[in-house]
Every structure is written in C-alpha cells, then in structure tokens.
Amino acid sequence: xxxxxxxxxxxLWMIGFIIIPLALIVYYGLTDKNNVFTLANVLSxxxxxxxxxxxxxxxxxxxxxxxxxxxAYPLAMILRNRQMGQGSFIVFIFILxxxxxxxxxxxxxxxxxxxxxxINGILTALHLxxxxxxxxxxxxxxxxxxxxxxFMVLPIYNTLCKIDDNTINAARDLGxxxxxxxxxxxxxxxxxxxxxxxxxxxxxxLTTFVISNLLGGxxxxxxxxxxxxxxxxxxxxxxxxGLSLVLMVFILLSMALIAKYDKNGEGSAF
Amino acid sequence: MGQSLIDLQNIYKSFDGTMVLDDLSLSVxxxxxxxxxxxxxxxxxxxxxxIGGFETQDSGNVIFDGTxxxxxxxxxxxxNTVFQKYALFTHMNIAENIAFGLxxxxxxxxxxxxxxxxxxxxVNLDGFENRSVDSLSGGQQxxxxxxxxxxNEPRVLLLDEPLGAxxxxxxxxxxxxxxxLKNELGITFIYVTHDQEEALTMSDTIVVMxxxxxxxxxxxxQIYNEPENAFVADFIGESNIVPGIMLHDELVEIFGAKFACxxxxxxxNRPVDVVIRPEDIDLVEPSRGTLVGTCTHLIFKGVHYExxxxxPDGFEWLVHSTDMCPVGQEVGIHVDPFDIQIMNKPASEDExxxxxxx
Numbered sequence: 271x272x273x274x275x276x277x278x279x280x281x282l283w284m285i286g287f288i289i290i291p292l293a294l295i296v297y298y299g300l301t302d303k304n305n306v307f308t309l310a311n312v313l314s315x316x317x318x319x320x321x322x323x324x325x326x327x328x329x330x331x332x333x334x335x336x337x338x339x340x341x342a343y344p345l346a347m348i349l350r351n352r353q354m355g356q357g358s359f360i361v362f363i364f365i366l367x368x369x370x371x372x373x374x375x376x377x378x379x380x381x382x383x384x385x386x387x388x389i390n391g392i393l394t395a396l397h398l399x400x401x402x403x404x405x406x407x408x409x410x411x412x413x414x415x416x417x418x419x420x421f422m423v424l425p426i427y428n429t430l431c432k433i434d435d436n437t438i439n440a441a442r443d444l445g446x447x448x449x450x451x452x453x454x455x456x457x458x459x460x461x462x463x464x465x466x467x468x469x470x471x472x473x474x475x476l477t478t479f480v481i482s483n484l485l486g487g488x489x490x491x492x493x494x495x496x497x498x499x500x501x502x503x504x505x506x507x508x509x510x511x512g513l514s515l516v517l518m519v520f521i522l523l524s525m526a527l528i529a530k531y532d533k534n535g536e537g538s539a540f
Numbered sequence: 541m542g543q544s545l546i547d548l549q550n551i552y553k554s555f556d557g558t559m560v561l562d563d564l565s566l567s568v569x570x571x572x573x574x575x576x577x578x579x580x581x582x583x584x585x586x587x588x589x590x591i592g593g594f595e596t597q598d599s600g601n602v603i604f605d606g607t608x609x610x611x612x613x614x615x616x617x618x619x620n621t622v623f624q625k626y627a628l629f630t631h632m633n634i635a636e637n638i639a640f641g642l643x644x645x646x647x648x649x650x651x652x653x654x655x656x657x658x659x660x661x662x663v664n665l666d667g668f669e670n671r672s673v674d675s676l677s678g679g680q681q682x683x684x685x686x687x688x689x690x691x692n693e694p695r696v697l698l699l700d701e702p703l704g705a706x707x708x709x710x711x712x713x714x715x716x717x718x719x720x721l722k723n724e725l726g727i728t729f730i731y732v733t734h735d736q737e738e739a740l741t742m743s744d745t746i747v748v749m750x751x752x753x754x755x756x757x758x759x760x761x762q763i764y765n766e767p768e769n770a771f772v773a774d775f776i777g778e779s780n781i782v783p784g785i786m787l788h789d790e791l792v793e794i795f796g797a798k799f800a801c802x803x804x805x806x807x808x809n810r811p812v813d814v815v816i817r818p819e820d821i822d823l824v825e826p827s828r829g830t831l832v833g834t835c836t837h838l839i840f841k842g843v844h845y846e847x848x849x850x851x852p853d854g855f856e857w858l859v860h861s862t863d864m865c866p867v868g869q870e871v872g873i874h875v876d877p878f879d880i881q882i883m884n885k886p887a888s889e890d891e892x893x894x895x896x897x898x
Contacts (some may be wrong), residue, residue, distance in 0.1 A: 440685075445619055
C-alpha cells in the first residue's frame with residue numbers, strides 16, 4: 271500500500287502534464303471552432319504549403335541526423351579508445367557548450383553567418399566574394415547538427431564503452447582487420463546507442479522551429495514553424511493541433527521503423 | 541618432439557615505469573602443453589599477450605617458426621587465443637561465433653558448416669548451433685570460445701586463465717577435456733594460470749614466473765620435486781623451507797642435526813636452503829629420529845593427518861602423514877636422503893627480490 275502511495279506524485283504529474291495535454295491536442299486536432307468533429311485540420315497537411323513544409327522538415331532532419339551520425343561515430347570511437355582520464359576530459363569539453371543557453375548558441379551562429387556577419391567579414395578582408403549563408407536550408411542543417419551532435423555522441427560513446435576490450439581482441443585474434451572488426455563487431459554491438467542517438471537527434475530536429483526561425487529567416491518554413499504560427503499568430507489552435515497529430519504519426523512511424531532493426535530493444539527511447 | 545616453434549628473446553616490457561617483464565627468454569616446442577604459472581602480477585598474462593600480439597614489448601624479439609613476428613598485428617599471426625572471460629560475440633548465435641574466423645578467411649559455406657559441426661562435437665556441445673550466447677552457462681561459453689579458436693586450425697592456442705571463472709568441479713572436468721583436446725588436435729598449447737594444481741595436472745612443461753622473471757622451467761615432476769629456489773618450493777605445493785649448511789657432498793646439517801642427502805657440488809660448509817615436503821617427513825620413535833620435537837598441532841584431513849612438530853630451535857615442521865601423533869607428545873623426525881632438496885641461498889639482492897614474499 272505504502273509503496274503504491276509513493277508512485278502517487280509521479281502518477282499525478284503524468285496525468286496533469288502528459289496525458290491531459292495530449293488528450294487536449296487530440297481533442298483540438300479533431301474538432302473545428304464550433305467544437306464539431308472534423309478531419310479537416312488533419313487533412314490540411316495535404317495542402318501544398320503544409321506538405322511542402324513537412325517534406326522539407328523530414329528532409330532536413332534526416333540530413334542532419336545522418337551528418338550527426340557520420341561525425342559522432344568516429345568521435346565516439348576515438349573517445350572510447352582513449353585512456354580513462356583523457357577520454358572523459360574530451361567528453362567534458364564536448365558537453366561544455368550544452369551548458370550554455372540553446373538560443374544563445376543559435377544566435378551566435380546567426381551573427382557568424384549573417385550577410386554582414388563574421389564569416390563574410392573575414393571573406394571581405396581576404397578580398398573574396400561574400401557568400402549568402404544565412405536563410406538557407408544549409409544554415410538550418412548546420413544549426414541542427416551543431417545543437418544536437420552531443421545527443422548523438424553520448425549514447426554511442428556509452429555503448430562503445432560497454433564493449434569489452436577482449437571482445438575486440440577476439441575479433442582481431444580470429445583474423446579480422448580494422449574494417450571487418452568495425453563492421454562485424456563494433457557496429458552491431460553499438461546499435462542500441464546508435465538507435466537512441468538517432469532518436470534523440472531526429473525527433474527534436476523534426477519538430478524544431480527555433481533553429482529555422484533564427485537561421486532560416488521567414489523564407490524557409492518547416493512544419494514546426496507552421497504549427498508555431500498557427501498557435502501564436504494565426505490563433506487557430508485546432509489547425510495547429512491537427513498538424514501536430516500528423517507530425518506525431520510521422521515520428522511514431524520512424525521510431526517503429528528504427529525499432530524493427532533494434533533487436534535487443536535496449537537503446538530505443540521508449 | 542620437434543624443434544622450438546616460439547622463441548621469446550630478451551623481452552623487456554614496462555607499464556608506466558613499472559618493469560613487468562625483465563629480460564625474459566623462453567622457447568616453446570611444437571606440440572607441447574606449456575603452462576606459465578605464477579601469482580598475479582608476475583607477468584604471465586603480459587607474456588601471453590605479447591605472443592598474441594595484443595601488447596608490444598619494449599625490446600626483444602618474438603620468433604615464430606623462424607620468423608620475427610613482433611611487427612605483425614594479431615590478425616596476421618598463426619595463433620588463436622581463448623580469453624579469460626570467454627569474450628564471445630553476444631550479437632551472434634553459437635554457429636556464427638564459431639564461423640567468424642572462417643568467414644574472414646573466405647572459406648566455403650559447406651566447409652564452414654562441417655567445421656562448426658566438428659568443433660561442437662569436439663567440445664561436447666552438439667546441436668548448440670542456434671543457441672544464443674546468453675543462454676549458455678559459463679562452462680559452455682568457455683567451450684564455445686575454445687571451439688571458436690580451434691576451427692581456425694592454429695598452430696598455437698593461447699589460453700589466458702580460461703578456467704578461472706568456473707567452479708571447482710567444472711574446472712576439473714575441463715582440465716581433462718583440455719588434455720584430451722590437445723592430444724586429439726596435436727597443436728601447441730600455451731596456458732596461463734595461477735593455479736599450481738591445474739598446472740601440475742595438465743602441462744608437459746611448467747614455467748614458474750614471479751615479478752617478471754622465470755624462476756624455473758621444467759616438467760611438473762621436476763618443478764615439484766626439485767624446486768630450484770625458495771619461491772618455487774613455496775609456490776608449488778606446501779613445503780618446509782629451512783636454513784642448512786652443506787657440510788660436504790651428500791651431507792647437510794639442519795638445526796645441528798646431520799641429514800644424509802643426494803645433492804652434490806655445493807662445496808664445503810656452504811649455507812643453503814633445504815626444502816622438505818610435508819609428506820616426505822617420517823615420524824619415528826624419538827630415539828630413532830634425526831631431530832626430535834613435540835607435536836603442537838593436529839588436524840585430520842581425510843587422506844592424511846596434518847601436524848606441526850615443533851623442534852627445540854622453535855621451527856614448526858609441517859608434516860602430512862597417515863600416522864597420528866597426539867598433541868604434546870614427543871616424536872622423532874626422519875627424512876630419506878632422496879626426499880631432501882638443496883637450493884642455493886639467494887646470492888644477490890636481485891635474486892632476493894624474487895624470493896618468497898610473506
């Protein structure tokens with residue numbers, strides 16, 4: 271009995287801050303202004319403007335997840351193979367920027383990439399033509415990769431650390447060269463970490479509107495921006511909720527797809 | 541038996557300034573069972589890892605079948621290792637584990653299938669192909685680790701305390717199994733352990749190591765019966781190590797009493813260490829004993845009694861005998877000449893350092 275009581279606060283928290291808001295979104299998403307049931311909000315994803323934003327979001331978050339993975343895996347390998355103290359110091363350095371405000375870090379990129387920003391300033395000083403860096407899909411991907419990379423490195427690093435040195439030695443002993451060891455031993459054993467890394471990068475990248483606001487300007491609309499605007503500027507909570515439901519379905523779909531390849535089920539975020 | 545297959549020549553190795561192997565030279569003949577035996581930290585595992593290619597020596601040569609292989613990575617060496625904690629690939633089933641080395645060598649599918657069957661039969665685990673690693677007990681995992689190594693037909697199998705994690709009964713079973721495997725396969729085994737009984741049971745040759753030095757190398761009988769120094773005598777089995785004076789050939793004085801022995805060539809009136817095994821001491825009537833003492837301790841051990849006989853000089857002799865002497869009774873000690881083993885006293889400080897640390 272007393273043990274059940276202990277879970278009470280958590281239960282209340284879950285109901286108050288997860289279940290009820292979710293139910294409200296479902297309710298708003300499936301009704302119109304007169305509180306009549308409708309699928310119009312959800313189906314409006316099919317309009318040219320909305321579906322373009324959704325595909326762009328999927329594309330950019332897929333690209334940044336991929337870039338994060340490509341950057342993070344070798345880094346995690348290097349960290350793993352460092353001696354104890356050295357490795358954790360580098361991890362510490364890596365996490366350091368995460369202690370700074372997310373907005374500040376993104377704003378810093380804005381100053382760097384602007385037309386009259388730091389990078390173009392340097393280019394001008396070197397008598398090179400200035401580049402239009404800000405307000406491009408590339409700038410958004412850069413912002414995503416920069417902000418979310420640690421979330422890819424850490425889970426991969428953690429699973430790599432759990433792999434016993436002798437397992438790797440055994441592979442080498444049985445004749446595997448570096449590439450074969452990487453493909454047949456390192457990678458399969460680190461899949462749980464890769465899965466949770468992908469989850470932790472892909473989901474926030476797909477739903478972000480801050481990064482696209484600051485680095486994409488008003489020209490590039492991601493699905494996150496569309497939803498945000500419906501809530502803040504358009505004041506159409508019904509449409510915003512309907513679109514978030516669609517987004518949620520896409521996230522669940524992609525996670526299910528990933529989980530299918532995660533045999534052990536250790537790493538998934540669920 | 542054939543010529544030497546592996547030659548370690550003047551190997552030095554230190555970790556963070558601590559000398560682990562100090563001028564170690566060792567040669568291993570083809571088709572023998574060689575055991576590196578010693579307490580933890582004696583350098584035995586490091587020696588094995590240098591042969592396997594997982595560590596590189598600071599200086600010295602590793603010669604394999606006439607070729608220097610120090611620069612070769614582990615995957616290019618014609619030997620396989622069985623690791624202490626099995627180190628199986630947990631993401632693969634048993635068949636895939638065993639097939640790993642063969643797949644890398646590009647062997648054909650039917651060949652690999654045959655080999656898996658053969659190897660599983662060899663380690664008495666027929667039909668385990670599709671089991672997962674986690675579903676196996678420690679002993680079974682160790683057998684799979686051995687199977688995974690031997691399917692590659694290595695010329696040398698390195699075993700790093702492979703039975704260390706198993707319970708006593710299983711360990712004894714596995715010892716016989718390893719001897720059988722070695723005889724069936726005809727490959728050279730280099731085995732690392734700190735368990736002297738394991739070493740005595742299985743080996744053709746035992747290399748006793750301590751603090752990076754080889755203390756003695758020889759057959760199990762030689763190591764047990766003719767230990768060359770106090771460390772070996774103390775590490776292998778139980779023993780009484782007493783100071784003595786070699787009066788002349790075949791006569792040694794211990795605590796003032798003269799014992800006949802069979803050792804020669806130590807010179808005249810030379811201080812020596814004398815090793816006498818507890819089971820080699822005969823208890824006789826006080827009048828017939830070379831030394832006379834009083835029994836101060838008695839335990840029944842099943843096969844024999846364990847007693848401590850204290851002689852007037854204060855030394856407590858450990859005695860294993862089927863004859864019983866009650867505590868407090870006077871008893872004579874007699875030792876046959878061939879049961880007395882004479883050793884040189886440590887001559888230098890260097891040798892002292894490798895002596896018994898108690």
